Amino acid sequence: MAARAQEQWRDQPSRRRGLRYRVQAPLDVTVLRSGIPDTLPGRSVNLGEGGISAIVAGELLPGETVGIEILLPLADPLRTRALVRHHDKLRSGMEFVGLSLEQQAAIRDWAGQAKAEPELAVRPTVPIENVEGSNIGRSGGGQPPASQRRSRTWIFFLLLAATLLAGLWWRWRRGWKDLESDLPKNAEVVEAQRPELRVPSDVMERLVTHRVDPEYPAAGRKAKLEGVIALDVVVGRDGSVVEIHPLNGPDVLAKAAMEALRWWRFEPYLVEGKAVVVETTVAVEFKP
Numbered sequence: 001m002a003a004r005a006q007e008q009w010r011d012q013p014s015r016r017r018g019l020r021y022r023v024q025a026p027l028d029v030t031v032l033r034s035g036i037p038d039t040l041p042g043r044s045v046n047l048g049e050g051g052i053s054a055i056v057a058g059e060l061l062p063g064e065t066v067g068i069e070i071l072l073p074l075a076d077p078l079r080t081r082a083l084v085r086h087h088d089k090l091r092s093g094m095e096f097v098g099l100s101l102e103q104q105a106a107i108r109d110w111a112g113q114a115k116a117e118p119e120l121a122v123r124p125t126v127p128i129e130n131v132e133g134s135n136i137g138r139s140g141g142g143q144p145p146a147s148q149r150r151s152r153t154w155i156f157f158l159l160l161a162a163t164l165l166a167g168l169w170w171r172w173r174r175g176w177k178d179l180e181s182d183l184p185k186n187a188e189v190v191e192a193q194r195p196e197l198r199v200p201s202d203v204m205e206r207l208v209t210h211r212v213d214p215e216y217p218a219a220g221r222k223a224k225l226e227g228v229i230a231l232d233v234v235v236g237r238d239g240s241v242v243e244i245h246p247l248n249g250p251d252v253l254a255k256a257a258m259e260a261l262r263w264w265r266f267e268p269y270l271v272e273g274k275a276v277v278v279e280t281t282v283a284v285e286f287k288p
Contacts (some may be wrong), residue, residue: 019118020048029056029092030067042092045072049104049214051082051095060087065097075110076104095270193242195234195279199269203283204235204280207267214284220252221288228285231287237275239266248283257284 025047029040040058047053052068060066062084070078080103082094112117176285227249234243244261246254261282 020046020051020053021118023047023111025070025072027052027054027068027070028084029058029060030069031052031058031060031064032067039134044093047107049096049099049107051085051093052091053091055090056070057090058094060084060092060094062086068094072110073107075113078106114262183255192278193234193236196276197271197278199278201281201283203268204233204278204282207239207269208264209239209267210263210265212263213262214256214286216286216288217252217256220250220256220286224288225250225253226287227253228283229253231257231261231284232279232280233261233282234277234279235266235269236277237268239268241265242277249255256286260284 005080023044023046023106025044027042027044029042031038031040038058040056041061042054042056045053045055047070052070064084066082066084068078068080072078080099081097083097085093085095087093092159230247231254232243232245232247233241236242241261241264246258248254249257261284264282268277269278
């Protein structure tokens with residue numbers, strides 16, 4: 001019943017009229033239920049010509065009519081009837097019913113004499129947990145408000161983006177560290193492949209174990225290019241070609257010759273029984 005009354009009160013516009021004055025005064029609220037009057041003591045929070053907000057030591061039901069006796073300081077007790085507009089956690093908002101002009105004037109006079117501080121007219125606070133559709137303050141499940149869900153979604157995407165950026169940064173740093181750690185090794189490799197002597201081309205020609213003829217490029221054939229391309233070649237200790245530099249000829253033919261020379265293999269060149277890195281010259285002929 002109380003919950004239904006609260007729902008009905010929430011659907012109604014606020015009926016507070018006039019100023020409310022902040023005043024704490026003892027009062028008694030009389031409730032008639034089942035023909036038996038029940039008096040509940042309390043204390044006012046604010047008071048005005050239209051109604052009163054009070055803390056009452058008992059439960060009041062929104063929509064029921066009660067009798068109120070307010071013991072105002074320096075004034076006669078104010079007795080009237082009121083309609084309970086809301087009640088939550090012992091705090092009630094009540095609207096005066098049938099307050100006479102003399103009683104209204106008495107409230108204004110008392111407020112002036114007591115220099116009571118006026119309070120802005122605001123609607124009584126509705127408990128958050130009783131508002132339909134609200135999940136704040138609930139112990140059970142349910143969906144949070146749309147604004148809260150959007151905030152959580154943005155936070156999730158920001159965290160995801162930060163994680164991805166951190167991962168990319170870590171990989172970038174790892175790549176640089178690996179590259180830096182390989183620099184001495186690369187230097188050693190370059191030093192190891194440095195030619196130790198130059199060998200005549202006819203000598204190295206006899207040491208060829210695998211030869212690949214170059215493909216005549218279509219651009220060179222179309223331009224009717226021909227001739228002998230000389231290449232400076234460095235052969236490693238294992239007989240593989242480690243460096244190639246063209247010495248003459250058109251670029252299109254030189255590139256074709258270099259591509260073929262990469263697959264050549266030689267017998268290791270020995271000096272006193274030890275394989276060494278050597279430099280030599282290889283000539284490749286192109287005919288249309």
